[in-house]
Amino acid sequence: xxxxxxxxxxxxxxxxxxxxxxxxxxxxxxxxxxxxxxxxxxxxxxxxxxxxxxxxxxxxxxxxxxxxxxxxxxxxxxxxxxxxxxxxxxxxxxxxxxxxxxxxxxxxxxxxxxxxxxxxxxxxxxxxxxxxxxxxxxxxxxxxxxxxxxxxxxxxxxxxxxxxxxxxxx
Amino acid sequence: xxxxxxxxxxxxxxxxxxxxxxxxxxxxxxxxxxxxxxxxxxxxxxxxxxxxxxxxxxxxxxxxxxxxxxxxxxxxxxxxxxxxxxxxxxxxxxxxxxxxxxxxxxxxxxxxxxxxxxxxxxxxxxxxxxxxxxxxxxxxxxxxxxxxxxxxxxxxxxxxxxxxxxxxxxxxxxxxxxxxxxxxxx
Numbered sequence: 001x002x003x004x005x006x007x008x009x010x011x012x013x014x015x016x017x018x019x020x021x022x023x024x025x026x027x028x029x030x031x032x033x034x035x036x037x038x039x040x041x042x043x044x045x046x047x048x049x050x051x052x053x054x055x056x057x058x059x060x061x062x063x064x065x066x067x068x069x070x071x072x073x074x075x076x077x078x079x080x081x082x083x084x085x086x087x088x089x090x091x092x093x094x095x096x097x098x099x100x101x102x103x104x105x106x107x108x109x110x111x112x113x114x115x116x117x118x119x120x121x122x123x124x125x126x127x128x129x130x131x132x133x134x135x136x137x138x139x140x141x142x143x144x145x146x147x148x149x150x151x152x153x154x155x156x157x158x159x160x161x162x163x164x165x166x167x168x169x170x
Numbered sequence: 171x172x173x174x175x176x177x178x179x180x181x182x183x184x185x186x187x188x189x190x191x192x193x194x195x196x197x198x199x200x201x202x203x204x205x206x207x208x209x210x211x212x213x214x215x216x217x218x219x220x221x222x223x224x225x226x227x228x229x230x231x232x233x234x235x236x237x238x239x240x241x242x243x244x245x246x247x248x249x250x251x252x253x254x255x256x257x258x259x260x261x262x263x264x265x266x267x268x269x270x271x272x273x274x275x276x277x278x279x280x281x282x283x284x285x286x287x288x289x290x291x292x293x294x295x296x297x298x299x300x301x302x303x304x305x306x307x308x309x310x311x312x313x314x315x316x317x318x319x320x321x322x323x324x325x326x327x328x329x330x331x332x333x334x335x336x337x338x339x340x341x342x343x344x345x346x347x348x349x350x351x352x353x354x355x356x
Contacts, residue, residue: 011336042343049288050311050342058200062214066192066221070185073225 001025006036010043173237181229192221198238199245205308206249208263208296216252220245242323246305253301263297266290287353288346295345299338306331307338 006029012018013026030037083092108114143150154160179187199220204213223244231240266289296304302324309320310331317335321328 046342
């Protein structure tokens with residue numbers, strides 16, 4: 001038997017959990033192999049050390065905390081019930097969607113491209129608004145030019161000149 | 171029978187029954203967490219988490235099963251999950267002296283220096299064991315449980331448990347050897 005096979009049998013050997021034949025094989029091997037004999041002795045020492053590990057006492061503070069766990073859980077349940085009530089669900093859904101968009105923006109590998117695109121769209125929008133404003137100004141200016149003739153035309157409209165016509169007839 | 175009544179009362183929210191359960195099992199769970207994680211403060215937090223889980227899932231307990239084994243399975247699952255999430259193997263363990271020597275009422279001047287040094291080396295050596303092997307060694311060699319009980323707690327075949335215990339002992343023995351060689355300046 002090789003050392004690797006013997007290593008597999010060392011624990012059962014220590015616990016007397018081998019057949020007579022396996023036990024004999026281990027004993028024959030360790031008599032001729034100092035490495036495996038040393039390993040067996042170290043394993044025995046390890047096993048003994050482990051069995052001597054003491055049980056540590058639990059602190060009073062921890063015991064108190066454990067006693068209070070059911071109350072803690074009740075509070076936790078109350079908060080969970082409050083947050084999960086049906087009337088909160090549309091808000092939660094909206095917040096989730098917002099978070100998805102924010103995280104999509106924050107963690108997108110091409111965030112700078114998105115930034116540039118947003119800036120471009122913003123500039124286009126701003127340009128359009130400026131153009132509209134300029135057009136509105138020119139309309140005001142043109143209207144100013146025709147203001148006098150426009151006023152005359154309005155005054156000449158039937159409802160406004162009715163009285164004058166009647167006076168001329170008489 | 172007594173335990174069955176306590177558990178049923180816990181499910182109904184009886185505080186006294188819960189306290190009895192804490193008194194009976196906190197030491198067992200805390201020691202398992204401490205031996206596994208190696209840090210006293212961490213073990214306190216883990217024990218609270220495990221009891222929180224216990225309170226949450228006690229209504230699912232099957233009275234046909236052994237309660238102690240069921241609770242240790244719950245603890246074992248939680249500890250191994252946390253180990254994987256937080257990579258405890260990279261954290262250092264408390265020095266052996268801190269809590270273990272003060273708790274050890276058996277050790278005294280009569281305990282040989284060799285055994286004391288071996289205990290220290292083995293305690294430190296736990297950090298080199300995988301979570302599954304570490305758990306098997308703790309249950310078998312520190313807590314002295316039967317292989318059948320460990321197989322039930324870890325939900326694994328008997329042969330796998332025996333093999334893990336053997337591998338753990340071999341690893342610890344090799345660590346012990348290295349420590350001795352370092353001390354002897356080899």
